[in-house]
Amino acid sequence: MHIALQKTVNFFNPLLVFTILLSFSFTATSAEVNAHGIKPMKVKVVIVSMFEIGEDEGDAPGEFQLWKTRQALTTRYAVPHGFHDIYANEETGVIGLVTGMGIARASAAIMSLGLDNRFDLSQAYWLVAGIAGVDPADNTIGSAIWTDYVVDGDLAHEIDAREIPADWETGYFPLFTHAPYDNADAVDTSNSPNGEVYALNIPLAKWAFALTKNTKLLNNEAMDILRAKYTHSPRAKALPSVSMGAHLSASTFWHGEKLNAWANDWVAYWTKGKGNFVTSGMEDSATLQSLTYLDNAGLVDKDRLLILRTASNFTMQPPGLGAAENLKRESSGDGYAAMGAAIEAAYRVGSQVTDYIVKHWSEVQHSIPNAQ
Template identity: 60%
Template structure:
């Protein structure tokens, strides 16, 4: 979601290209607005679909992460959500709720907490699908791909020394919180004590990946042209597909080979070598931290959380181009070849999983997929 968002911010003056604001979304004639009085009995929610941003309106214009879900999944009942970033939308036949958190860790964690404490909804059995766009490491995959996440790694909790002042033998001036140098050797495994890393329910991730791994994803000539520039990275040249990897969340829209190397090292350190950095985004460690607290309070089940990140852009430049040149080319003209395909992938892959859960609710209400 990194490079793409820079382009979105650059076109704030254009009404057709504005990210969602804090103002409630206007109700269309087809929407039924639910007031607190009408919602005295808690809704038993089967699944919550979570997007991070929308562009302009929720329907009928240039799509962001939420629009396909709103238009195609029957999210017609509106629940005002003044204590969150964006109003909630619900499909009463399927029992699926849609939420837009707003961009960034702070907005995401606040939105999850607000929803979890909302007395209108019973979320104790709900499955959570966080579905949004991301950057992808071209060493591991191609734009337009959909990646199911095992580890969520936080890229903000750190110590930092300016690059102009770091010791000559250090690989980076950005190193783990409470350490005195990059990647200090540990006796035994590295232990995350401050939310530096979270591991999702492996059984659920296995199930979601196996259910969707053979789905054919959208490909275009523009994507092929961009892929062909990554001549030294075979994985980047492949058509998009459903993959499995690990996600790094950080509030800075970083880009380039050196940061990409850092992301791989950072992920390997915090997962004790078990994880592999594949996608970059912003919100997910904050989202999952909030869900962990809701789980502690008995208001949600963190074992039912899935994160699906789809690749809108590469996290580093191809051979023969600088990071700055690559960033500029993606942010102007006909950049972001993977934007629309990544949004399509998020809906196509994500809705397959949500449909399976909803259609077989008698099986999945009390027993998680893969545990039957």
């Protein structure tokens, strides 16, 4: 473009130069009108879902459908440059976003919304509400877990297990180290330049937990049958409940006893033992990275982020089954007995927070709630 313009000037074509300059001037003026001529919607809560199974309404629900119907998100904002259109309730100030599955889509969707001048997100609360795997040592299917730490499970070195030294438990180890869990003293949970770990606003998360801890969650016979197989874990056999824990965010859908042990060690390493691995999913490290950048630009307040993950499946097999066999059963439907219950739990628990923020907006607009 620079070369072409230089040639035009050299050949003294003033009409073409004038046309180009006029085009640039018109574009700038149009952007200014778009940015300042239309009053953006003041958003109180952003609901972040990761997927929808089919249609947004009227069929088997994914993560978004219950929010769209029950929160009356009827106003559509087209997003041709994204995975899914945004829907809003302009009276309550609640909007709903579907990022698409995976880290790449989530990062793009959050950044796209954050830069969208149709919305004022400067004081908005963000609620990520989606399903996850759950460590049977800590909780059970159908449960809802408020997140305190998010740890990235992708940023790492890896050596194939068939080639690792005999004294290594894993060939997966942190970037800029030379062996599993080196340099543990250098980990800083409040400043992770590569995005390996994020500490959420824990007082806010504790407030959300206190508000919702007595929520009655769904259970069914199929869930009872599945959890009864986990004879080694009293918590896996318990009824669904609301709790808190750390979330491991990784693009790979991993499964099995060995990787479950790695997940616990990985989260403990990156949180310096402050976080306990409870749930696994894909997108949350990407969401946090995008919100961090947007916060740096003054467009959002990342301290207003809440993550609620609800357990649709266990992260490892029960005694007597191999990891591959159990994963196959999950894929065929046997292991997702709690899918519907987990989707319902995300709404039942998360909507209490959403409704509180809307109802008490005059208070929480300027002062973030925290557990007393």
